[in-house]
Amino acid sequence: MALTKVSGGILDPGISVAGIVTATGFDGPFIGGSSKNIVAGIITATELDISGDIDVDGHTELDQLNVSGVSTFVGNIGGTPTFTGDVTFNGNVSIAQTLTYADVTNIDSVGIVTAREGVRVPYDGTNSTKYISVGASDDLKIYHHAASFSFIENNTGILHIRSVDGIKLQDQNGSEMFVNCVDNGAVELYHDNVKKLETTNVGAKVTHSGAPTRIVVGSTDASGAWLVLDGDSNGDGAGSDYAYIEHNSSGHLNLINPVGAVTLKGGGVNSVVCQEDAEVVLYHNGNRKFETQTTGAKVTGDFVISDTNPRLTFTDTDHNPDYHIQVDGGNFEIKDSTNNIIKFQIDSNGHILIPRDDTYLKIGTGSDIQIYHTSNASYIQNGTGPLNIKSIAQDQDIVIQGNDGGSNISMLYFDTSEAGNAEFSGDIKLTDGKKLNLGYSNDLSLGHVFINNSHNGVINNATNVLFIESDSIVFRDKSGEGAETLAQFVKDGSCSLYNNNQKKLETKGYGIDITGGFITTGGSIVQDGGNIKFGTGSDLQIFHDNSNNINVIQCHNGRTLHIDKDNGAENMAKFIPDGGVQLYHNNNLRIETINSGLDVYGPTAAGVYLKSQGGTDYAYLYASATGVYVAHGTSENILHGVANGRTDLFYDNSVKISTSTTGITVTGEVAATQDYPTTRPTLDFNFAAEKKLDPRITFYRTTIGSYIDENGDYRWASANQPKFNHDEVTHESKGLLIEPARTNKLSSGNNIPSGGNSGGTPGPSLVANNVEAPDGSPTARTIDYSNASSNMNSANIEFSWDNSPAGKTYSASIWVKGTQGHTINMYLDASGQGSGNLNEAKITRTLTGKWQRMSVYYTYPSGANAAVLRIGPRNLHGLGEGTATVVSLWGVTVVEESQPGSTIATPIVPVTTAPDYALIDGEDFTEFFNQVEGTIITSTDTLDPAGVRRPAVIEGDVTNNDRHYIQEANAYQYQIRDGGVTQAQIDAGSINTTKNIIAAAYKLNDAAVSFNGSDAATDTSATMPTCTKLKLGEWSGTFYFGHISRFMYYRNRISNSQLKTLSSQ
DSSP, rough: OOOOOSSSSSTTTTTOOOOOOOOOOOOBSSSOOOOOOOBBBBOOOOOOOOSOOOOOOOOOSSSSSEEOOEEEEEEOOOSSSSEOOOEESSSSSEEOOOOOOOSSSOOOOSSSOTTTTOOOOOOOOOOOSSSSEETTTOOEEEEEEEETTEEEOOSOOOOOOOOOSSEEETTTTTEEEEEEETTTTTTEEEETTTTEEEEEETEEEOOSSSSOOOOOOOOTTOOOEEEEEEOSOOOOSSSSSSSEEEEEETEEEEESSSHHHEEEEEEEHHHHHHHHTEEEEEEETEEEEEEETTEEESSSOOOOSSSOEEEEEEOOOOOEEEEEEEEEETTTEEEEETTEEEEEEEESSEEEEOOOOOOOEEETTTTEEEEEEOOOOEEEEEEOOOOEEEEEOOOOEEEEEEEEEEEEEEEEEOOSTTTTTTEESSSOOTTTTTHHHHHHSOOEEEEEETTTTTTEEEEEEOOOOHHHHHSSOOOOOOOOTTOOEEEEEEETTTEEEEEETTEEEEEEEEEEESSSSOTTTTTSSSSSSSSEEETTTTOOEEEEEEOOOOOOOOOTTTOOEEEEEEETTTEEEETTTTTOEEEETTTEEEEEEEETTTEOOSSSSSEEEEEEETTTEEEEEEEEETTTEEEEEETTEEEEEEEEOOOEEEEEEEEEEEEEEEEEEEOOEEEEEEEOOOOOOEEEEEEHHOOOOOOTTTEEEEEEOOOOEETOOOOETTTTTOEEEOOOOOOOOEEEEHHHHHEOOOTTSTTTTTTEEEEEOOEEEEEEEEEOTTTTTEEEEEOOOTSSSSSSHSSSSSEESSOOTTTTTEEEEEEEEEEEEEEEEEEEEHHHEETOOGGGGGEEOOOOOOOOEEEEEEEETOOOOOEEEEEEESSOOSSSOOOOEEEEEEEEESSSSSOOOSSHHHTTSOOOOOEEEEEHHHHHHHHHSSSSEEEEEEEEEOOOSEEEEEEEEEEEEETTOOOEEEEEEEEEEEEEEEEEEEEEEEEEOOSSSSSSSEEEEOOOOOOOEEETTTOOOOESSSOOOOEEEESSSSEETTOOOOOEEEEESSSOOHHHHHHHHHTTT
């Protein structure tokens, strides 16, 4: 039915609508309101089907609302929407303002839910049901358990409770405080509403009123209770930064500091200090009074035992009294406690008593002097050195007396006055053959002894100088006054020697007067082997060296020899020790030798003429402030160098080459003898000169490594850091050191002599540990060989590591340092070695006073066993006896290689070092490499000429082993492999251990190699592989052993003559 116009309300009693009313518009009102749209107050219908929009401004009450589209409610729905039945939304519901609801059973909201009257879970719950949950995985739960407990349970991470002004934990009524956290202040803990602990800005404070304040630490197990004091911010109570007070299961109270001292202080000063593994010190007023030591204890000040009869008892480890010191009745006594015998006494009168016969008073470290009394005699017995009897009373003599029948007889007086005489009561008589010996070691003796077949008087001075002192001394024959004079020595005057009572030699103020000729034995002025010496230190000596048939003038003691004219008025020549020789002309220096050669001087310029003896043709070298000239004679120029300017080279007196600030000017044609490439290499890694890696290179080594720097010093390289090595003697830069994995057979090689032992006794001894090693660490050790046996096996430090070395090659090395000029030997040995070649197994090294490295290697023949390394000065299989006595040793390394390589200083570093290699791949590789043609140049020196090693590999498909590589396998080779097939293999030349340069070029059917300047060898049937990476030092798990000093790559195939040029550099 179509309804175009209805006057009155639809619900008017006069209109009945039983079905669905569909209309484009209604002209109401529907019980009030007006519009073409449905606008009314309340619409009541059993079913309403609307295909367009519905705009309801009033109250809408529906038993069932089914909305299949999008419903947008801009305002409130009827003010207070009421849904008494089910509401189904098949699309989205958008609420632009506030959704307010009362009691809701389940809420699933992606925004913020506001509950004005609270959120209630009216059931007892657990951590698995009936709880308030926060977090994607129920991370935080709040619930009340039926057992009258409430829980806040955090299942993930840390539970944070935050507040702006602080946090308080109180009982339900807020009348009793449990915890109070004050913002920017203390945290307080309470007991029975009384504060007991609060944190402060310096720690924590515990308070209590009434009984003493206590901190109680309890334990429920048998280990006791600890109060831990942590010394850092992490508060873990562990490590080396905490101390604790312990009451252990034995009832003991211990104060323990695992690291460092325990100190008790009073008034800010020490009272007791307990050091870990060291002393315990007791203080008085801050001063040490008692301290324990490794050998006992030390008391500073008086040690007082206060008692009526004080006693100090000494026991051994059985704790039974052995001796005691006591004061008894005013007597000081040392008493044998076991036998109750007084051994020593100082009585109350001050007398010292040893109240037993045959009891010795022994003095000295070796009981050197002994005083004792037997049953009938007394003795002073001296066992070592002189017996000195000394009187310190001023001018009081020492008298030795005897008793002759009851009368005291003084036998010997020692006058202690300034004169200091010893006076005998009678003569001193010595029989023939007996001597009067003077001096501590009988240095001067006088006697009448049998010599030269008769008894003669003899004065014998055995030590130092014999002084005969007097103002004047005359030696005469035995006839006495007026007899023949033999020699005369006058104070402040001359010394004269006589012959047959005639003076022959007399000293003067200016020298010596000799009467008669001065002739030595044989009749010559000075015989061969004799010399004339001048100066108090024999500074100038003149002699004839008969063995070399030369006459010699020598200067000693650093003196310079001058040849002068007129008492030094004009210099002619000077010979300076450790310096030059100077020659003069008319007192002007003209020629002087220097360390690097010869200096020639002139008034304004200097010139040197060079010509053969007797010849007329000469060369002339002339230098002045303006330049240097080299000429042939006076008319033909050869070279002219202008100071701060050009240099001219002449040919036939015409300038052919002249240098300038812009370069070189050549007059005529230039004929080049070598053919160099006209293009630049895309890679040029000059490791020896630059000692650094190109940033395109990635270097690998998983362990620490070592190398020698430019000063010859030992250095460490961290993991994955390159080793730019140098020659150990000359310090020449060798380039990038590449080594395979190497194992030191001596796991404790640096523990000397612990890791190395003497083969017999007496052996060398360790005299110093923690000596500065070549790497600067205190890990070297000093060995003294001086007291060792002369036997080879006893006197040398030795190391052994293999009981079956037959057929194996071992290299051994060690760092040594000792007195400059001394020598030491090193030798690889084994019993049962048969006729093996020992030349490479032994070495003698002259020490320089600095650290230097010795190394040997040996291939053991069949039958060899018990490989042994010996180091020391003793004769080792024909090396001769060394002279070293005290030597420092470090870094013993033994590897199964033909060369020692770098030092593996075990146990400082791991026993096995990882291999080295370098890599360029990815975009860095594709930018420089040409797949079609190119040139590869390597400069290496191998440390393993007998092995198969590859210093450089340009690699492609690993499965087919596609590659270009330089290989060392008894000879140098260049190989190209493509598609699993060897396309070219060109032998370049024999391997040696010095520098080797190989230049290899490739192109389709055109490969060539030149080695160390040789003519290029070629291969004309080769296809090219596709490559993706460059490796230096490694291919397929095999590693190079040697130095790569330079690597170059050209993107073009250079000519064969250019290969020869580049391999000869």
